[in-house]
Amino acid sequence: MSGSGAPAVELDAITKRFGDVIANDGVDLTLERGTVHALVGENGAGKTTLMSVLYGLYEPDGGTICVDGQPRTFDSPRDAIDAGVGMIHQHFQLVDTMTVLQNVVLGHEPTDNGLVDQDSARAAIDEVCSTYGFDIDKHLDTRIEDLGVGVQQRVEIVKSLYRGADTLILDEPTAVLTPQEVDELFDVMAELTDRGQSLIFITHKLDEAMAVADDITVLRDGESVGTVDGASTSEQELARMMVGRDVLFEGQERTTEPGSVTLDVADLRVQDDRGLEQVSGIDLSVRSGEVLGIAGVDGNGQAELVEAITGLRPVESGTVTFEGRDITETSRRDRIEAGIAYIPEDRQSEGLVQEYDLVRNALLGNQTIEPFVENGFVDWDRVREHAAEIVAEYDVQPPHVEADAGSLSGGNQQKFVVGRELRHDPDLVVASHPTRGVDIGSIEFIHGRLHEMRDEGMAILLVSSKLDEVQKLSDRLAVIHEGEFVDVVDPDAVTEGELGLLMAGRERAAADGGVER
Amino acid sequence: MLRASVLERFALAVVSTLLALLIGSVIVWATGYDAVEFVTSLLYGAVGNLSNVAFTLRQSTMLILTGVAVAVAFRAGVFNIGVQGQFVVGGFATALTILFLAPLLPGGPVGGVVLMVLGTITAIVAGGAYGALPGLMKAYADANEVITTIMLNFIASGVVYFLIDAYLRPSGTSAPNTESFPDYVDLPGFAFGSGSFSVIGLGVALATALGVYVVMARTSFGYDLVTSGYQESAAAYSGVDPKRTVVTTMTFSGMVAGVAGAMFAIMVLGYYSDPSTFPSFGFDAIAVSLLAANNPLGVIPAGLLFGGLDAGGQYIGFTLDVPSELVDGVIGLIVLFVAAPELFRMSARRFGLGGDDR
Numbered sequence: 072m073s074g075s076g077a078p079a080v081e082l083d084a085i086t087k088r089f090g091d092v093i094a095n096d097g098v099d100l101t102l103e104r105g106t107v108h109a110l111v112g113e114n115g116a117g118k119t120t121l122m123s124v125l126y127g128l129y130e131p132d133g134g135t136i137c138v139d140g141q142p143r144t145f146d147s148p149r150d151a152i153d154a155g156v157g158m159i160h161q162h163f164q165l166v167d168t169m170t171v172l173q174n175v176v177l178g179h180e181p182t183d184n185g186l187v188d189q190d191s192a193r194a195a196i197d198e199v200c201s202t203y204g205f206d207i208d209k210h211l212d213t214r215i216e217d218l219g220v221g222v223q224q225r226v227e228i229v230k231s232l233y234r235g236a237d238t239l240i241l242d243e244p245t246a247v248l249t250p251q252e253v254d255e256l257f258d259v260m261a262e263l264t265d266r267g268q269s270l271i272f273i274t275h276k277l278d279e280a281m282a283v284a285d286d287i288t289v290l291r292d293g294e295s296v297g298t299v300d301g302a303s304t305s306e307q308e309l310a311r312m313m314v315g316r317d318v319l320f321e322g323q324e325r326t327t328e329p330g331s332v333t334l335d336v337a338d339l340r341v342q343d344d345r346g347l348e349q350v351s352g353i354d355l356s357v358r359s360g361e362v363l364g365i366a367g368v369d370g371n372g373q374a375e376l377v378e379a380i381t382g383l384r385p386v387e388s389g390t391v392t393f394e395g396r397d398i399t400e401t402s403r404r405d406r407i408e409a410g411i412a413y414i415p416e417d418r419q420s421e422g423l424v425q426e427y428d429l430v431r432n433a434l435l436g437n438q439t440i441e442p443f444v445e446n447g448f449v450d451w452d453r454v455r456e457h458a459a460e461i462v463a464e465y466d467v468q469p470p471h472v473e474a475d476a477g478s479l480s481g482g483n484q485q486k487f488v489v490g491r492e493l494r495h496d497p498d499l500v501v502a503s504h505p506t507r508g509v510d511i512g513s514i515e516f517i518h519g520r521l522h523e524m525r526d527e528g529m530a531i532l533l534v535s536s537k538l539d540e541v542q543k544l545s546d547r548l549a550v551i552h553e554g555e556f557v558d559v560v561d562p563d564a565v566t567e568g569e570l571g572l573l574m575a576g577r578e579r580a581a582a583d584g585g586v587e588r
Numbered sequence: 589m590l591r592a593s594v595l596e597r598f599a600l601a602v603v604s605t606l607l608a609l610l611i612g613s614v615i616v617w618a619t620g621y622d623a624v625e626f627v628t629s630l631l632y633g634a635v636g637n638l639s640n641v642a643f644t645l646r647q648s649t650m651l652i653l654t655g656v657a658v659a660v661a662f663r664a665g666v667f668n669i670g671v672q673g674q675f676v677v678g679g680f681a682t683a684l685t686i687l688f689l690a691p692l693l694p695g696g697p698v699g700g701v702v703l704m705v706l707g708t709i710t711a712i713v714a715g716g717a718y719g720a721l722p723g724l725m726k727a728y729a730d731a732n733e734v735i736t737t738i739m740l741n742f743i744a745s746g747v748v749y750f751l752i753d754a755y756l757r758p759s760g761t762s763a764p765n766t767e768s769f770p771d772y773v774d775l776p777g778f779a780f781g782s783g784s785f786s787v788i789g790l791g792v793a794l795a796t797a798l799g800v801y802v803v804m805a806r807t808s809f810g811y812d813l814v815t816s817g818y819q820e821s822a823a824a825y826s827g828v829d830p831k832r833t834v835v836t837t838m839t840f841s842g843m844v845a846g847v848a849g850a851m852f853a854i855m856v857l858g859y860y861s862d863p864s865t866f867p868s869f870g871f872d873a874i875a876v877s878l879l880a881a882n883n884p885l886g887v888i889p890a891g892l893l894f895g896g897l898d899a900g901g902q903y904i905g906f907t908l909d910v911p912s913e914l915v916d917g918v919i920g921l922i923v924l925f926v927a928a929p930e931l932f933r934m935s936a937r938r939f940g941l942g943g944d945d946r
Binding site for chain 2: 382404407413415420422423426427431434435436439444449451
């Protein structure tokens with residue numbers, strides 16, 4: 072298929088409308104064979120819509136699609152797959168209870184007298200794996216639910232390759248991965264392009280786009296702002312194209328000093344659902360007007376620590392004290408009422424009810440808070456106003472409070488949750504990955520809000536796997552490894568390299584500049 | 589279609605009913621019976637004269653109350669299949685209250701009202717307690733509520749039968765019935781003049797449906813319940829205690845079932861009897877609730893439709909020689925047709941159609 076010299080994919084003036092909303096307005100994109108083409112843009116800029124058009128999920132209202140030089144119209148993903156275009160969705164399309172082998176061949180099973188021919192399926196997958204250097208062949212009989220996210224993603228890729236794809240669309244593939252898994256994915260992507268595969272890489276992380284892409288096309292408000300060379304562009308240039316103005320990458324100077332201790336945690340031990348100890352004797356304190364950052368590789372006890380502080384998980388031993396009151400045994404609701412806001416790691420299942428509109432989601436967590444609820448009765452007019460205020464202030468798109476939460480893109484969901492939690496005017500905010508999946512303009516805004524609220528005297532406990540984020544926002548930075556704090560450091564004085572070593576569990580040789588709690 | 593208005597849904601239900609009746613009559617005709625007579629008898633049995641209307645409304649009253657009880661639990665994501673048992677226990681509590689307190693209180697209308705009110709209150713308490721039991725077992729012993737509530741239906745029926753037969757059966761009789769309630773313990777029939785239906789009973793059912801709707805839609809308690817039903821993890825995040833919510837949901841559901849029991853004892857029977865002979869309102873209520881998309885207000889028209897079909901079907905059974913299986917089949921067809929759009933709507937929502945995701 073390749074070698075004809077024609078681009079792998081050529082999109083010409085693609086237009087797609089949903090009712091009155093124009094999601095794509097005359098977008099052009101050319102994917103050269105054997106290259107990575109990044110598609111960047113803020114949440115709701117139309118990246119996913121454009122790719123859904125290419126993948127046959129949506130019919131365009133205008134424009135043409137050429138694959139390998141041939142004009143094509145796709146009525147369904149099956150047509151796209153037949154033309155060699157595969158898509159790796161952000162939420163994997165895998166059956167959790169089936170094995171890797173079954174998932175890969177699903178819908179395209181080699182058959183032998185009507186039965187699935189296991190041996191030739193295995194052989195075909197082995198061939199794909201050895202061609203591209205994948206290591207999933209040893210997992211073929213493992214069920215998907217028993218595999219890590221990174222491996223699941225590779226299964227998705229192998230599934231597309233097995234179906235004969237030579238052009239792959241990766242829809243925000245790094246959003247669900249840890250930093251190490253991201254590096255592994257980039258290696259896989261390099262291997263794929265070396266073998267003649269062409270990749271479209273959707274992301275809103277500029278450093279990732281610059282790291283792997285040959286060309287970068289920027290979308291804004293459904294239009295293509297332009298295509299630049301991945302090697303010669305800068306983060307500033309891309310950010311300006313995406314947002315339409317200059318973006319500050321620096322933190323703001325603080326204007327006030329920290330006050331009294333708001334949250335104090337002493338010798339905390341917490342178990343996970345399986346009864347394994349995940350938090351092993353952590354001490355920490357956060358003062359009002361202060362941000363304590365917690366950096367660490369995901370899965371080192373951050374989730375359990377946060378849940379224990381917010382009241383979602385019982386502790387084994389130790390105490391949690393909030394504003395001088397021991398709240399170790401109090402309910403989640405008591406803690407909400409006491410003024411602890413929580414931006415949860417998982418907005419999909421915890422932070423929002425997917426089938427509720429934004430009005431009903433604005434009440435989530437506020438069920439006992441006046442003026443939204445008085446004498447047990449909900450004042451829906453007041454809640455509706457509240458929802459509208461969040462949507463306006465945090466620029467949630469589309470700006471309709473009647474929209475179901477599930478219909479919003481991930482970044483807009485996150486903005487709504489952050490807005491709801493910060494508008495409580497809490498005394499303590501526990502923020503778990505507050506900007507995960509959020510575009511640059513909104514990250515800037517959320518970071519700005521957190522700094523403002525810190526200056527107004529709020530205490531913030533920030534957990535993030537993004538080092539630049541914790542370094543930029545924190546006043547003090549604790550590094551967690553296997554349920555313990557390895558060290559507490561000054562975020563301005565520490566380098567990323569040092570942090571990396573601490574996150575791997577290695578203590579620094581000397582206590583240089585470490586800030587005691 | 590996915591977000592059809594109430595009016596559209598109602599129109600759909602009417603058209604579906606007519607279509608199902610048409611197909612049903614073809615089947616009746618094809619099996620060699622008189623289709624026209626079948627349909628007219630069904631309609632006549634449901635609404636043909638005052639006493640048939642009274643019977644329809646009596647069945648509807650029971651189906652609305654039990655339907656609301658099911659809807660409450662389903663809305664909160666708890667599968668209360670034990671409404672029948674809670675209804676049986678509630679009615680038994682009413683009967684005990686009335687039979688034991690009647691000699692101690694003055695007779696006449698005042699005594700009647702007092703007894704009926706007290707009887708209803710004890711039914712609510714007893715139904716709630718009997719609902720709380722599987723709720724507690726689910727919350728604190730991880731026992732699946734579908735299984736426990738089904739089992740508790742049999743236990744309720746058996747224990748009540750035993751108590752009536754052993755202790756409450758008047759001497760010299762052989763039927764497992766209690767004594768009749770005093771004459772003054774009865775709801776007036778008003779225009780209907782029927783011994784087993786009163787507009788007051790229907791009024792109680794409508795008021796209960798409305799009251800439960802208000803609780804679900806306008807109170808923070810209702811928000812807690814409904815949110816638990818949609819997404820348990822989000823409910824926990826918002827401060828809802830999942831274990832306690834299971835118990836309160838089952839209690840609330842059982843309390844509504846208790847009201848149904850009270851109306852059955854007071855309005856329909858006027859005594860109490862072997863529960864295994866009672867109509868299976870608590871099970872039919874599951875279909876009523878599903879048809880209403882588990883909306884307490886939607887249960888009202890759904891209950892009226894089921895009540896009418898039940899009355900019409902029974903009338904056909906009395907008057908025509910059509911096999912009862914055929915009657916049930918045609919009625920099942922109507923239910924299927926009416927419920928199908930709702931089912932499609934629910935499954936469409938489940939599979940994420942209908943949103944313009946970018």
